Amino acid sequence: MSACGGHVFSEVRGTLVSRISLGTGAAWLEIRLPGPIPPVRAGQFALLSLPEVCDPLLGRPLAVARAQEDRVSFLCRRAGRGSGLLADLIPGQSVDLRLPLGRPVEVPQDRPVWFLGGSVGAAPLLMAPVPPGFRGWVLGFRDASWGPALEHLRGLLAGLPLTVVCDDGSLGPKGNAVSALGERVRPGDCVVACGPEGMLQALRDLSRAGGFQAILGLERRMACGFGGCLGCRITRRDGTSARVCVDGPFFDGEELGDDVFA
Numbered sequence: 001m002s003a004c005g006g007h008v009f010s011e012v013r014g015t016l017v018s019r020i021s022l023g024t025g026a027a028w029l030e031i032r033l034p035g036p037i038p039p040v041r042a043g044q045f046a047l048l049s050l051p052e053v054c055d056p057l058l059g060r061p062l063a064v065a066r067a068q069e070d071r072v073s074f075l076c077r078r079a080g081r082g083s084g085l086l087a088d089l090i091p092g093q094s095v096d097l098r099l100p101l102g103r104p105v106e107v108p109q110d111r112p113v114w115f116l117g118g119s120v121g122a123a124p125l126l127m128a129p130v131p132p133g134f135r136g137w138v139l140g141f142r143d144a145s146w147g148p149a150l151e152h153l154r155g156l157l158a159g160l161p162l163t164v165v166c167d168d169g170s171l172g173p174k175g176n177a178v179s180a181l182g183e184r185v186r187p188g189d190c191v192v193a194c195g196p197e198g199m200l201q202a203l204r205d206l207s208r209a210g211g212f213q214a215i216l217g218l219e220r221r222m223a224c225g226f227g228g229c230l231g232c233r234i235t236r237r238d239g240t241s242a243r244v245c246v247d248g249p250f251f252d253g254e255e256l257g258d259d260v261f262a
Helices: 081-087 118-123 144-156 176-180 196-212
Strands: 003-004 007-021 026-032 045-049 060-063 066-068 072-076 094-101 113-118 134-141 162-166 190-194 213-217 233-235 242-243 250-252
Touching: 003 162, 007 134, 026 081, 026 134, 026 144, 045 072, 060 081, 060 118, 066 233, 072 081, 072 118, 094 162, 118 134, 118 144, 118 190, 118 213, 134 176, 144 162, 162 176, 162 233, 176 196, 190 196
Parallel strands: 113 134, 113 190, 134 162, 190 213
Antiparallel strands: 003 007, 007 026, 007 094, 026 072, 045 060, 045 094, 066 072, 213 250, 233 242
16 A cells, blocks of 8 residues: 555556446446455546556546445546557456545535436446435436447446436437536535536536536546646636645535636
């Protein structure tokens, strides 16, 4: 185990034991670890890299979607070379991990709560305990290519209230996740969300107009994951700085500066 700035994490080499292809855009990866790691909670993430690959040089931050005994699982979206290499892994291959990183998401227990996910943005919240005032999940997808990912998530969320919308109407009612949420959320509610930056910005703006709380999971490029490189620094509304990797990745939308989504 290692520690930096009070954050305890492990650097381990795991083995991919299962890969489920979720269409052309994503994969579900299950990795076996060689021993115990610090406890992982919803909202935390890992940096993943391949031991014998130097291009890309940096690891890729992925939310921990499941953590059980000696296994961790990730929902990986194919976005570039690094994530593409991870999404194409085959069982038996080695993966280097640094985890757990970031702060767990704090879900309010005293008010109605919604979870909002833009496709793979659902991953950080899959381990979150269902709060007493839980109202349901809202998931948004772009088109039919995300059908396998949707079905996988349906299985993981079985028994929970779920609303699905799709940009082109192929996987559910036509529309976007923020608009669907806006028809349901009420002043005083809380929405915990992760997904594309445009979705988070729209939700932040809607929360300010609608009088509800928005807790937003941010994505940033990261080199270290423990605050040393300052590559993921953002500006709060009060002018102070925060690092997504150690102060987040989830932030109250009210504390984010207007240039965070610029």
